[in-house]
Amino acid sequence: MIEFPITLTSGGSVCLPGHASALALGYAKNKSVYRLAVTATGEWEGLTIQAFWHVPGGSDPASTLVVDGYVAVPASVTAQPGNGCATFEGSDGSRTVTSADLRYRVSANSGTEDGTMPEPGTPAWQQLVGAVKSDAAAVQQAAQAAVGAADRSAKAASKAEAAAGRAERAQKAAESAKADALDAIGTSKQDALDAVQQAQNGAVKAVTDTQTTATKAVQTAQSTATGAVTKAQTTATAAVEKKGEEVLATIPEDYTNILARVAALESCGFVVVNGKVCMKYVKT
Secondary structure, X not given: OEEEXXXXXXXXXXXXXXXXXXXXXXXXXXXXXXXXXXXXXXXXXXXXXXXXXXXXXXXXXXXXXXXXXXXEOOOOOOOOOEEEEEEEEXXXXXXXXXXXXXXXXXXXXXXXXXXXXXXXXXXXXXHHHHHHHHHHHHHHHHHHHHHHXXXXXHHHHHHHHHHHHHHHHHHHHHHHHHHHHHHHHHHHHHHHHHHHHHHHHHHHHHHHHHHHHHHHHHHHHHHHHHHHHHHHHHHHHHHHHHHHHHHHHHOOOOHHHHHHHHHHHHHOOEXXXXXXXXXXXXXX
């Protein structure tokens, strides 16, 4: 389909792209080939817009409704060659805005059919009624869908409420179990602390007893060793004293005189060897 973009302005003018002044709708007998893409600006925004097609030599123009921004060129417009125009009207029930003529041209050819005219297109008012019926059906369908959604929402809310009740009961059960567990933990903890204290007391007593026994054993051994040392020292002292007395007994009473006489002999050239007086010779 060939599409022509047009713009409706607040001043009533109909603007074509570039500097075009008229629509070129091909040759006679074209059908369902062209449509207009209508952009409504300013005062046209929000209005229901229809196009009135004035064909060459015609009296009552055909009308078509602009739907979703598009309007098709009726077959009656392109059925015969010549110059015509389209006029747009927009209304919301209280305001009405009309446009300048939009010129168009259908070129002539030798023809491809007999002289019968094509059936006229659906008038704009019938298109509007059809659109309203479609909208009403859509609204009814949406209402039914809303009722269904509300029913589903109510059921979902009921299920959610039941689930919330179950969750609350589960939470209470969990809190009760938590309290019981804490009580059990507290009892077990105290029993463990008592057992640890008893074991600690027993260990301290055992260490104390062992330390006392070891101290006594050390003291006993120390006393025994001290006695043995003292006894050995006394015995050794007595033996030394006895030996000293024996040595003293062997020394002659005139020991000092004997030493003097030995010194006199040595000064005369004699020596005492093993208790004997010998002559000392000096070899020259």
